[in-house]
Amino acid sequence: MISLRLFISSAIPDEVAESVKQLAEKLPKTAKFSVPNNVDLTLKFLGTTPDTHLEEIKKRLSAITFKPFTATLDAVGVISAKQPRVVYAGVQPAAEFRELHNKIETALAGMFTPDKRFVPHLTVARLKEFGDHKAFLAAIAKIKVKPVSWKIDKFILFLSTLDPRGAMHTPLMEVVGK
Secondary structure, eight states, X not given: OOEEXXXXXXXXXXXXXXXXXXXXXXXXXXXXXXXXXXXXXXXXXXXXXXXXXXXXHHHHHHTOOOOOXXXXXXXXXXXXXXXXXXXXXXXXXXXXXXXXXXXXHHHTTTTSOOOSSOOOEEEEXXXXXXXXXXXXXXHHHTOOOOOOEEEEOEEEEEXXXXXXXXXXXXXXXXXXXX
């Protein structure tokens, strides 16, 4: 048995990924952070999973139906304002993302622990240091987001392989909305 590191994500067009990278350039210069190699909108992180579960996961995911919708970059925020470790770009419409997330959770019920606090977002940066806490949060609040929109018409099951250059993502299957 081999363990696979898996996650489910929606596809992000290059122009959206570029907008997210531009947001990282606007972070306060007092902060020390890393920018992810891959920009994705994780709908569910499955984590380390036995390869023997892969076909069942694919079967369950392929049964999901959803209507495509348009997503738009929203505001910049941080996960856990008391101890920020991730700066993110929020996306709207949150209700449609939550509905898709819930369908994935239902399809995979009994196989994985449910995510209790799903917030649709794109990771802008992972913080290592941010200097003065209040000044950092105030600077983040001032960052304006260009409202770039794109179509969410599929989600993808990815294999994530950790590498010294960063995580490498290999698509294993797609589920297309109708």
